[in-house]
Structure formats: structure tokens, C-alpha cells
Amino acid sequence: xNNLHLCIICSTFAEIYSLLTxxxxxxxxxxxxxxxxxxxxxxxxTQKDSMRFRHNIERIGEIMAVEISKQLTYAVESVxxxxxxxxxxxxxxxxxxxxxxxxxxxxxxxxLNMFDKAENAFISAYRKETIGRRGETQIEIVSExxxxxxxxxxxxxxxxxxxxxxxxxEVGYKALLSHGKPKIVHLACxxxxxxxxxxxxxxxxxxxxxxxxxxxxxxxxxxYIVPGLGDAGDLCFGEKL
Numbered sequence: 001x002n003n004l005h006l007c008i009i010c011s012t013f014a015e016i017y018s019l020l021t022x023x024x025x026x027x028x029x030x031x032x033x034x035x036x037x038x039x040x041x042x043x044x045x046t047q048k049d050s051m052r053f054r055h056n057i058e059r060i061g062e063i064m065a066v067e068i069s070k071q072l073t074y075a076v077e078s079v080x081x082x083x084x085x086x087x088x089x090x091x092x093x094x095x096x097x098x099x100x101x102x103x104x105x106x107x108x109x110x111x112l113n114m115f116d117k118a119e120n121a122f123i124s125a126y127r128k129e130t131i132g133r134r135g136e137t138q139i140e141i142v143s144e145x146x147x148x149x150x151x152x153x154x155x156x157x158x159x160x161x162x163x164x165x166x167x168x169x170e171v172g173y174k175a176l177l178s179h180g181k182p183k184i185v186h187l188a189c190x191x192x193x194x195x196x197x198x199x200x201x202x203x204x205x206x207x208x209x210x211x212x213x214x215x216x217x218x219x220x221x222x223x224y225i226v227p228g229l230g231d232a233g234d235l236c237f238g239e240k241l
Contacts, residue, residue: 022201027067028214034063038214041190054106054236057161057233060190060213061110066158068186068211069114093155096182098148100103100125100160100172103233107159107190115157121148123175125160125168129222139223140169143175152180160233163189163212164225166199173204183207190232191225 013114036103040046047053074089075205099108112118115143124145130138155175169187176182185208187200192212200210217227224230234240 012036021206022197022204023209024197024215025067026211026215027064027212032063032231034060034213038190042227047230047235050236050238057190057232057236058110058113061107061112061123061159061188064111064188064211064213065111065114067159068188071186071209072155075085090129093184094153095119096121096149096154096156097150098123098156098158098172098176100158100168101145103161103236104159106236107161107188111157111188112160118157119149119154120238121151121176121179122146122174123148125171136221139165139167141171143171146175146178148176148179150180151176151182153183154180155184155186156182157186157188159188161190161229162225163187163192163196163200164219164223166196167195169200170203186211189213192230193217193219193225195219 009238028038035113037060040056041053068104069091072091072093075092076087076089078085079088095115095118097108097115099105100126101122105157112120122145123143125141125143128140128142132138132139149228158169158172158176160172163169169189174184185205187204187208190213192210193216194215197210197215200208218226220226229235
């Protein structure tokens with residue numbers, strides 16, 4: 001794809017973003033160490049080291065967790081030091097950290113390193129691919145497993161590294177609703193596409209904020225993010241049958 005095509009796509013997506021009511025935050029727009037980790041995740045050379053790949057996802061999860069923590073509710077509490085009493089503002093939210101298996105596990109660990117008192121939820125979600133009548137790839141997201149606490153009235157952080165179509169995030173969120181309606185929802189991903197963002201805009205409630213490490217311009221014919229990084233689950237844990 002040449003630069004002209006990319007410019008046309010980006011111009012169209014800018015128009016889409018201007019119509020969104022859901023709050024979308026793209027952390028890569030602000031230069032930071034996060035961009036170094038994104039570069040390594042994308043690199044076909046660095047990807048060969050699966051341990052480093054997982055660790056980079058974990059580190060981005062930690063960065064995103066800190067950014068999200070700035071949006072929580074805080075109250076000042078007193079703590080006794082060896083010398084005096086100090087006043088510290090600490091978060092009051094009841095956090096439920098939800099993750100879509102399996103690619104989400106390293107990112108989940110990064111969030112859990114920061115939100116170490118959070119309750120945890122795990123949802124299975126996998127791509128079932130079929131070929132349509134015209135030869136196009138059709139994607140269905142199948143979920144068969146849910147382990148979660150009560151989410152009623154709590155703050156839900158739902159993480160999924162690759163937000164390609166938005167279907168897996170939607171499926172995960174709706175699965176968790178069976179355990180209660182959260183008060184506030186933060187969705188977090190490494191890579192997103194405008195198509196996925198538009199889908200979540202249409203299917204998610206108003207109390208949702210979407211946090212992206214980076215937003216890539218498009219999907220290919222197999223519904224993979226381009227330029228993206230490939231299959232995050234396989235790169236983390238090995239190829240599946």
C-alpha cells in the first residue's frame with residue numbers, strides 16, 4: 001500500500017473519530033518508553049524471542065495500568081511513618097481485572113502487577129474462521145469458559161491485546177454481564193483498528209473508555225491488523241493446531 005492510500009484511509013478514519021461519543025485514548029500519540037516496546041513487539045527479529053515478546057506486553061500493561069489509575073476515585077488516608085503521620089491519596093474503586101484468553105495473559109500480568117488487589121476474571125474467546133460464498137474470510141468469536149467474581153457496581157478493566165474487529169471484546173464484556181453490571185468500564189488493548197473502535201462505539205454502553213497503545217489503519221482480508229504484529233497468542237505461547 002502506498003502513502004497516498006494510507007493518507008486517504010487516515011483521513012476517512014479521522015472523520016470517524018470525530019463522530020465518536022466513546023472516549024478513545026491512543027497512548028502512542030504521546031512519545032514515551034511505550035513506543036520502544038511497541039517497536040520490539042512489531043519486529044520480526046525480536047519476535048523470535050517469545051520470552052521477551054511476553055515481557056514487552058507485560059510492561060505495556062503496566063504502563064497502561066498506571067495511566068488508567070489516574071481516572072479512578074481517590075480518598076486521602078493517613079499512614080504512620082517512623083517519624084510522623086503522612087496523608088496519602090489512595091484509590092477507592094473495587095477493581096475487577098478481566099482478560100480474554102490466551103493472548104491476554106501477559107497483558108493481564110502487567111495490569112495485575114499494578115492493581116495487585118484486584119479481583120480477576122477470565123473469559124475464553126477464540127476466532128472461528130469460515131469461508132463465505134465469495135471466498136471472503138468470515139470471523140465468529142466463540143466463548144466457552146468464564147470464571148469471574150461479582151462485577152455489580154464495580155470498576156471493570158477488560159484487556160485484550162489485539163482489537164481487530166472488536167467482536168472478542170464485545171463477547172467478553174457481555175459474558176461478564178452475567179455476573180453483574182459494572183459501574184465503570186475501561187477497555188484496554190495493545191493494537192486497535194478504526195473498524196473495531198466503530199464496532200465498540202455501536203455496541204458498548206456510555207460509561208466506557210477505550211485505551212489503546214496504538215491504533216493501526218486497517219485489517220487485511222483475513223481480519224488481521226495491518227501493520228500490526230501477527231498472531232499475538234502464537235507469538236506468546238507457540239502455534240496452535
